[in-house]
Amino acid sequence: MTMTQTVTPVAVPARATARWQLLARRATFLIGAAILVFWIVCAIFGESIAAYSPLAQSLLAANTGPSAAHWFGTDQLGRDMLARVITGSREILVVTFLATLLGTVCGTALGLAMGYFGGALDLIASRVVEAVLALPSVIVAFLFIVALGPSTVTLVIVIGFIFTPLIARTVRAAVLAERDLDYLPAARLLGAGAWSVMFVEILPNVLPAILVEFSVRLGYAIFAVATLSFLGFGIQPPTPDWGSDIAANYGVLAAGYWWETLFPALAIASLIVAVNLITDSMEQVMSS
Amino acid sequence: MAAFLLRRFGLMLLTLWLLSLIVFFAGQILPGDPGRAILGPLAAQNAVHSLDVQLGVDRPLLTRYFSWLGGIFHGDLGLSYSFRAPVAPFVWHALFNSLKLAALAFVVVVPLGIGGGVLAALRAGRLTDRVISVTGLTLATVPEFVSGIVVIVLFAVTWKLLPVTASAGAGASPGAQFQHLILPAIPLIFVLFGYFARMTRAGTIDVLAADYTRTAVLKGLPRRTVLLRHVLRNSLLPTITVIATQTGYLIGGLVVVEKLFNYQGIGLLIYNAAQSKDFPMLMAGVLTVGVVYALATLAADLLLIALSPRLRTAAIGHSGTEPKGGGAA
Numbered sequence: 001m002t003m004t005q006t007v008t009p010v011a012v013p014a015r016a017t018a019r020w021q022l023l024a025r026r027a028t029f030l031i032g033a034a035i036l037v038f039w040i041v042c043a044i045f046g047e048s049i050a051a052y053s054p055l056a057q058s059l060l061a062a063n064t065g066p067s068a069a070h071w072f073g074t075d076q077l078g079r080d081m082l083a084r085v086i087t088g089s090r091e092i093l094v095v096t097f098l099a100t101l102l103g104t105v106c107g108t109a110l111g112l113a114m115g116y117f118g119g120a121l122d123l124i125a126s127r128v129v130e131a132v133l134a135l136p137s138v139i140v141a142f143l144f145i146v147a148l149g150p151s152t153v154t155l156v157i158v159i160g161f162i163f164t165p166l167i168a169r170t171v172r173a174a175v176l177a178e179r180d181l182d183y184l185p186a187a188r189l190l191g192a193g194a195w196s197v198m199f200v201e202i203l204p205n206v207l208p209a210i211l212v213e214f215s216v217r218l219g220y221a222i223f224a225v226a227t228l229s230f231l232g233f234g235i236q237p238p239t240p241d242w243g244s245d246i247a248a249n250y251g252v253l254a255a256g257y258w259w260e261t262l263f264p265a266l267a268i269a270s271l272i273v274a275v276n277l278i279t280d281s282m283e284q285v286m287s288s
Numbered sequence: 289m290a291a292f293l294l295r296r297f298g299l300m301l302l303t304l305w306l307l308s309l310i311v312f313f314a315g316q317i318l319p320g321d322p323g324r325a326i327l328g329p330l331a332a333q334n335a336v337h338s339l340d341v342q343l344g345v346d347r348p349l350l351t352r353y354f355s356w357l358g359g360i361f362h363g364d365l366g367l368s369y370s371f372r373a374p375v376a377p378f379v380w381h382a383l384f385n386s387l388k389l390a391a392l393a394f395v396v397v398v399p400l401g402i403g404g405g406v407l408a409a410l411r412a413g414r415l416t417d418r419v420i421s422v423t424g425l426t427l428a429t430v431p432e433f434v435s436g437i438v439v440i441v442l443f444a445v446t447w448k449l450l451p452v453t454a455s456a457g458a459g460a461s462p463g464a465q466f467q468h469l470i471l472p473a474i475p476l477i478f479v480l481f482g483y484f485a486r487m488t489r490a491g492t493i494d495v496l497a498a499d500y501t502r503t504a505v506l507k508g509l510p511r512r513t514v515l516l517r518h519v520l521r522n523s524l525l526p527t528i529t530v531i532a533t534q535t536g537y538l539i540g541g542l543v544v545v546e547k548l549f550n551y552q553g554i555g556l557l558i559y560n561a562a563q564s565k566d567f568p569m570l571m572a573g574v575l576t577v578g579v580v581y582a583l584a585t586l587a588a589d590l591l592l593i594a595l596s597p598r599l600r601t602a603a604i605g606h607s608g609t610e611p612k613g614g615g616a617a
Contacts, residue, residue: 130299139558139574140539143314146562146570225432227544230433231559243433250437250548254445254452262441265434272429280425 019208022285032277039271043090048082054240063257073259077247086264088240091152091273095235096221096260099156103163104214108199110170112198112206115179122172123234128167141224142233150233163217174206208286215279219272226268242268296589300582308360312353315571343367360575366568370561375572378557383576386542386553392469393476393538394531401481402527405488406520412493420485428482432475432544439474440548453550472549473551476541480534487530489613493524498522532588539577 023029042049052070058078066073072081114122141158148154178184187201228234229243237244242264249260324336342344344355359366365375408420427435444452450471460468495501496519504514542555550556554573561569 127302138537138543138576140310142543142562143311143570143574146565147314147485219429223429227431227433227540230431231543231547233562243431246433246437250433250440253437253441256445258445260440262436265437268434269430270424272431275425276425276429 003276011077019285023281026281026285028277029281032274032281033272035270036278039089039093039274042086043093046083046087050080050086052080052083054079054083054087055238056080063252063255063260065257066259068228072263073257075245075260076257081259081263084240084245085242085267088242088245088264088267091235091239091241092222092225092229092243092271095152095155095249096159096218096225097259098220099159099225100163100214100221102156102160103217104167104210106160106164107167107213108171108203108210111168112175113204114168115172116194116198116202118152118179125168126172129168138227141228145228145233150228150236152235155228155234159221163221166189167210167213169222171206171210174209175202178202178205212279212282212286215275218278219275222272222275224267226272292593293590296586300586304578304582307582308575309427310359311571311574311578312356315567315574350556353396356571365572365575367565368561368569370564370566375569378553378569379576381570382552382554382557383580385551386546386555387544388465388467389472389542389551389553390468390476390535390538393473393480396473397417397477397480397484398531400477401484401486402524404481404485405527406492406515408485408489409492409496409523412489417489424482424485425441426482427478428480428486430478432479432541433548435478436472436475436545436548439471472551475545475548476538479537479541483530483534484527488523488527491526494520495519495523519584521595525592528588528592528595532584535581535584539581587596 003280047053056079058074059086060078061070061074062076062078064070064074064078070080072085075081075084110125114125141162144158145154148158184197184201187197192201224244225234229241230247232244232247235241235244237248245264246268249257253261324331325335327339337346344352347355356366363376365379367373368375368378371378404420404424408417411417440452443450451468452471453468501514501518504518505511509517539555542553542557543559545551546553546556547559554577558573558577560568561567561573
């Protein structure tokens with residue numbers, strides 16, 4: 001019983017362009033893309049946009065509410081929350097993008113090989129993938145991050161490797177749908193080797209499925225990194241980061257200092273919703 | 289049938305064995321010298337060495353692995369570094385607390401998610417469907433600590449309706465305990481609602497389009513009968529798998545929620561053990577969670593086969609429950 005069978009339409013250049021046009025006409029895609037672009041701009045130019053440095057402390061101005069000078073208020077060390085929210089987008093975007101990219105590249109290579117060669121390789125790799133999938137991945141991530149010590153590199157590698165089997169499974173299913181099509185024997189008759197058939201012939205045709213998978217995983221990665229940062233095992237202070245800012249400030253919620261947690265929380269929510277809007281419209285366009 | 293059960297059970301044992309290897313690898317090899325980790329960088333080398341001998345970590349790796357694994361089969365999960373006491377009672381106590389919280393979340397979210405999903409499927413493409421789908425998607429993707437903070441601000445700080453901590457204290461009445469668990473359950477319910485509603489909606493739409501549903505309608509059966517007898521019975525099958533695989537997510541969610549609400553469950557136990565590098569406690573906690581997860585997916589597979597005659601006969605070709613890339617992956 002197959003739970004998700006990704007059916008990939010054969011992509012020819014004309015259809016790929018048509019697909020982008022369809023995507024660009026969807027309101028959900030445009031809204032999602034606009035929010036994502038906004039955060040990417042903040043990540044790149046954060047320091048120049050913000051009126052204050054995200055690290056500049058001012059103990060005299062600690063815990064002040066939103067005002068004309070500090071739109072989002074200040075935190076317990078008197079740091080400007082608006083500056084921290086703006087620059088807080090950088091680390092999480094970099095980490096999640098790299099982790100998802102690592103998982104997608106490894107997963108695509110593994111999935112292509114499993115689907116193309118089949119046989120013993122597929123059988124053994126499928127069993128290993130199945131076993132890894134059966135472990136609660138958050139817990140495994142947690143265990144390795146604790147053992148290796150939290151750092152940006154650890155986060156990228158651990159999340160990337162957890163995503164690898166998930167992406168490999170999707171790519172394998174997409175490759176299996178392609179394997180019996182006529183263009184593959186034709187390419188082989190023309191003398192193309194296994195590598196060239198996999199990466200030159202099959203890969204472009206399963207690319208739409210991989211793109212959707214990338215965007216799905218990116219959403220999960222943001223969720224995971226934000227959660228790990230909140231727990232203190234992700235991005236480390238004083239680097240501005242939404243998850244660790246919430247962890248540092250939720251203790252003073254009861255005292256009424258809601259702005260110190262609410263704005264980073266809204267930032268996380270907006271980024272995740274944006275990625276999901278993009279994913280959702282991509283899935284709908286691909287399946288139409 | 290028997291062959292399938294045997295295969296499914298074998299697969300579960302394989303998974304658990306793999307988990308034990310991963311847990312042992314991460315817990316024993318990566319941290320380096322446990323004696324050094326406990327006593328700190330300033331302790332004398334001979335003190336570190338005698339502690340290592342006392343903990344048995346000076347023995348060869350394989351010996352340690354098998355003695356650890358053998359201990360588990362006798363209910364001995366090792367000694368906690370932090371408490372210098374057996375780990376097992378802590379783990380059982382925490383697991384029991386977590387099960388209470390998880391049960392409350394499931395009791396609320398299962399009917400809510402299934403109901404929402406069926407309603408959305410019946411009104412597919414219309415406003416009701418869009419509202420349920422978009423709300424579900426949004427709730428499912430917002431991390432628990434974000435929604436948890438919002439409910440704390442609203443219900444505990446602003447309106448002062450419910451307590452902000454999850455544990456009611458020793459000897460509290462079941463009613464008081466329940467009241468303390470309402471707020472922590474909400475973030476879990478939010479995330480799970482989206483998944484359940486989405487799967488139920490997809491399953492129901494498939495079944496509504498199936499030939500046998502059309503036949504049932506055309507032969508003049510009342511709408512209610514068609515829905516209950518023909519549609520729901522078939523459309524809920526995938527949902528069962530999702531419910532089971534979401535226990536994997538739930539465990540990740542519990543770490544966050546229990547930390548946020550300071551609730552002495554398995555999530556907080558794992559978190560605290562990780563914070564204090566108490567590896568025996570951490571390993572025991574993670575392994576327990578893995579066993580619970582494996583049992584949940586096994587139970588779901590068996591239930592699925594019991595409910596679906598088609599699977600009962602075709603079970604031999606079945607490859608087990610695969611998680612659908614759960615929540616906080």
